[in-house]
Amino acid sequence: MASILISGANRGIGLEMARQFGNAGWQVIGTVRRPDQADALRETGARIEELDASEPASLDALAERLEGEPIDVVFANAGIARNLEAGPADVAADEMKEVFATNLWGPIGLACALKRNVLASERKTVIAMSSLMSSVSANDWGTQYSYRASKAALNALWSALAREWTGEGITCTLLRPGFVATEMTGNRGLPVAESVAGLCRVVESLRLSDSGRIIGYDGRDVPW
Amino acid sequence: MSTVLITGADTDQGLAHARAFAAADWRILAAGTRPLDDAARASLGAALAVEWPYDPLKDGAAEDLAHHLGAEALDAVVFASETREGIDLPAEELTRDLLVEAMLVNTYAPLHLAACLQPSLAAGEAPAIVALVGNAGVTGSSVMPHGFPLKTSKAALRQMWRNLAVEWRDWGCRCVVSVSGAQTGCHDPVDRVLAAIADPQTPHYCEV
Ligand SMILES: NC(=O)c1ccc[n+]([C@@H]2O[C@H](COP(=O)([O-])OP(=O)(O)OC[C@H]3O[C@@H](n4cnc5c(N)ncnc54)[C@H](OP(=O)(O)O)[C@@H]3O)[C@@H](O)[C@H]2O)c1
Numbered sequence: 001m002a003s004i005l006i007s008g009a010n011r012g013i014g015l016e017m018a019r020q021f022g023n024a025g026w027q028v029i030g031t032v033r034r035p036d037q038a039d040a041l042r043e044t045g046a047r048i049e050e051l052d053a054s055e056p057a058s059l060d061a062l063a064e065r066l067e068g069e070p071i072d073v074v075f076a077n078a079g080i081a082r083n084l085e086a087g088p089a090d091v092a093a094d095e096m097k098e099v100f101a102t103n104l105w106g107p108i109g110l111a112c113a114l115k116r117n118v119l120a121s122e123r124k125t126v127i128a129m130s131s132l133m134s135s136v137s138a139n140d141w142g143t144q145y146s147y148r149a150s151k152a153a154l155n156a157l158w159s160a161l162a163r164e165w166t167g168e169g170i171t172c173t174l175l176r177p178g179f180v181a182t183e184m185t186g187n188r189g190l191p192v193a194e195s196v197a198g199l200c201r202v203v204e205s206l207r208l209s210d211s212g213r214i215i216g217y218d219g220r221d222v223p224w
Numbered sequence: 225m226s227t228v229l230i231t232g233a234d235t236d237q238g239l240a241h242a243r244a245f246a247a248a249d250w251r252i253l254a255a256g257t258r259p260l261d262d263a264a265r266a267s268l269g270a271a272l273a274v275e276w277p278y279d280p281l282k283d284g285a286a287e288d289l290a291h292h293l294g295a296e297a298l299d300a301v302v303f304a305s306e307t308r309e310g311i312d313l314p315a316e317e318l319t320r321d322l323l324v325e326a327m328l329v330n331t332y333a334p335l336h337l338a339a340c341l342q343p344s345l346a347a348g349e350a351p352a353i354v355a356l357v358g359n360a361g362v363t364g365s366s367v368m369p370h371g372f373p374l375k376t377s378k379a380a381l382r383q384m385w386r387n388l389a390v391e392w393r394d395w396g397c398r399c400v401v402s403v404s405g406a407q408t409g410c411h412d413p414v415d416r417v418l419a420a421i422a423d424p425q426t427p428h429y430c431e432v
Contacts, residue, residue: 104327108318
């Protein structure tokens with residue numbers, strides 16, 4: 001049975017992924033910041049682990065608890081968006097720090113903390129959740145400074161990671177969920193089940209040759 | 225005479241830009257963490273109008289620089305101040321603080337300073353802001369091993385310039401991204417920057 005660890009699985013896209021991968025027969029570990037507030041995730045049958053994705057000590061503790069367990073897919077999904085309407089003069093350093101720690105360091109911290117678990121598995125895959133907002137070439141409307149910076153940086157990071165880890169047999173891929181109705185978007189956009197159905201199809205089909213790509217829920221590559 | 229502010233004027237990249245702008249008859253306002261040494265100062269000659277301290281990691285550094293500048297108009301700003309901390313580290317040795325600091329220095333500081341300088345730039349003649357991104361910041365194309373903090377922060381800087389190009393085009397600011405790093409052996413990245421600024425056809429977002 002294939003296994004997947006999903007960060008930020010208590011709501012939104014992460015929760016729906018836990019549900020759909022579980023229904024498809026995967027063994028799911030969902031991480032949350034507050035296990036006592038994760039009833040919806042618990043109902044999916046997923047195993048629940050505590051993780052604050054931006055805290056090094058929390059990642060170390062997770063790695064210790066999972067030591068020796070193969071994990072086929074590590075999916076760094078947890079992410080935040082702040083102050084999306086702010087103009088360039090209104091973006092504060094503290095906002096940038098928080099968004100970078102969560103959206104940029106969070107995924108690489110998770111992938112590195114669980115690298116041994118991934119290497120011990122069959123599928124050997126690490127995925128980070130990107131966004132169309134990461135794309136420089138598709139950016140013709142601006143806004144969302146801290147979020148765009150973090151996701152453009154995440155693309156660069158995963159692309160660089162693919163260069164280093166693909167040789168070790170690890171598939172390092174970025175996914176884009178589309179514009180999805182969750183708390184992050186004020187519940188505007190695609191139904192979350194539809195986006196996640198597409199994401200699951202992409203994850204199921206990933207091969208080592210997909211390392212270094214950024215793929216949408218619709219199977220299409222996103223331009224850098 | 226046109227005026228350019230150059231951050232990181234005390235670094236190799238910054239000084240190379242300062243020299244090229246001086247040779248093209250620009251007036252240079254230099255900002256850096258350290259004062260220029262005598263040789264650097266001499267090489268700029270009368271083009272060097274002033275030197276100001278600027279440490280991108282210091283709180284209020286951008287506001288101080290804007291304050292020094294006062295009502296003076298700027299025709300261009302070159303953001304050459306950067307950190308290359310941690311570029312030899314493999315992914316497994318990256319720390320959160322190192323990565324976040326690289327993002328603050330290489331991505332946030334230029335964005336924030338550009339925002340603080342907006343009134344001076346808006347008073348300039350066909351103003352341009354220049355980000356030095358190099359090949360490292362062009363995702364998917366860099367063959368440099370490791371380099372994680374540099375690749376991430378420069379890719380994000382490129383995205384910030386793209387944002388500014390969209391939002392500032394109404395007052396005519398041109399956002400120039402230098403993608404050919406001096407260290408990669410591409411010829412004359414500084415001349416390309418100067419040529420882009422001099423060309424009235426240069427679009428609001430331009431990679432050279
Ligand atoms: N929705 C979209 O249209 C869209 C588009 C493109 C990309 N994305 C990306 O998709 C991912 C999921 O987004 P979503 O729409 O599902 O957002 P969401 O509904 O706001 O959920 C975000 C999830 O991330 C978790 N999280 C945030 N910071 C965390 C931290 N420091 N440690 C651990 N968990 C943390 C949240 O946990 P708490 O409940 O504890 O806060 C929550 O489970 C994000 O990476 C987002 O950037 C979303």
